[in-house]
Amino acid sequence: MEFQGRACGSATPPSEEEMELRRGPWTADEDLRLMNYVTAHGEGRWNSLARGAGLRRTGKSCRLRWLNYLRPDVRRGNITPEEQLLILELHFRLGNRWSKIARHLPGRTDNEIKNYWRTRVQKHAKQLRCDVNSKQFRDILRSIWMPRLVERIREASSSSAATAMRQNAAAPLAPTRPPPSPGGYAFSGLPDVDQSGWGESLWSVEDIWLQQQQQL
DNA sequence: AAACAAGGCAACCGCCACCGG
DNA sequence: TCCGGTGGCGGTTGCCTTGTT
Known part of the structure; x- marks a missing residue:
């Protein structure tokens, strides 16, 4: 069809x-x-x-x-907490200027950022019965969501350092895919920062690039 | 297991700005 | 100055996947 x-x-x-x-x-x-x-x-x-x-x-x-x-150079997969924080900060400054925001996130497209904003951020605003552009929602982002992101980034960097130390000691095989993100907010009404998984496809861009390299 | 609902995201649309003839 | 072609952007749509009942 x-x-x-x-x-x-x-x-x-x-x-x-x-x-x-x-x-x-x-x-x-x-x-x-x-x-x-x-x-x-x-x-x-x-x-x-x-x-x-x-x-x-x-x-x-x-x-x-x-x-x-x-x-x-397109990056695919989860938007990291660092990127989420940057998107929030840039959106405060620039509004819905997705292409301008995307320029600050190498490898991310305006479409991806726009989709992230619409599906994640606007959804949370809706859940909280706020307008996404209202001062109230911005305050929530600033006072609750962004600090959580910062905390999460800190936790991730410290745990990755600890993991690296353990790996150096035992030298196990590293996983080929990143682990799923940890659990959500304790705060009611604010969902987890990002729980989305890696997209599956019938073929990957890497496959196509590989195929193309072989043809050259 | 099937039906339904919700979420995620790729792709399209309309509008606008810019540029060259 | 006008006009057509082109590219860029933000908004919107609707298919597919995943979760829930």
């Missing part, structure tokens, strides 16, 4: 070219084509890039896919 995209508001039927454009989730083959083409020709001129790469996608779609997913 092919994804048909969202309902189009236009009353005029789409042109033949528009009919050919693909929408929805990207396939591994499309990812590979885009990756190969950008590696060979560089970023920019996304519309012609899409045509040149033989992709039936809009330039915008290609750009988004590259920036948010395929770029080699």
Whole structure:
């Protein structure tokens, strides 16, 4: 079944070219084509890039896919407490300027940060029946959430130091995945900072990069 | 085990600014 | 100055996964 995209508001039927454009989730083959083409020709001129790469996608779609997913320096996985703290601080200063906030978090995309804010932070505001931009909620963030993050960062650094010492002593095999984050807040009404796991996918970007390296 | 609800996040949309012809 | 193409940004949508009943 092919994804048909969202309902189009236009009353005029789409042109033949528009009919050919693909929408929805990207396939591994499309990812590979885009990756190969950008590696060979560089970023920019996304519309012609899409045509040149033989992709039936809009330039915008290609750009988004590259920036948010395929770029080699994109970091995936949990947003760390350090990053969460930075996001909160920057949002106080910048508001919903996601791209500006993202510039301070290497490897993180504006989309990822925006999603984090909407799904985690706004959810908590809703639970507390506050407006996310209200002074009340900001005060809660400053007085409760941010100190908890700072505490958590401190705990993590001290425990990782202790772990390193133990590992040096016994030299066991290190786990290949980071351990799940510890339990949540004792404070009622404020959930855990982040409990999300690592995303699973049919293929990983690393797989695609590996495949691409082998082709070169 | 199945049905349903909620959460997470990839992808799309519309708008705007910039640039070159 | 105007206009079309392009890129960037923030907001929104809806699919998929996970949790709950």
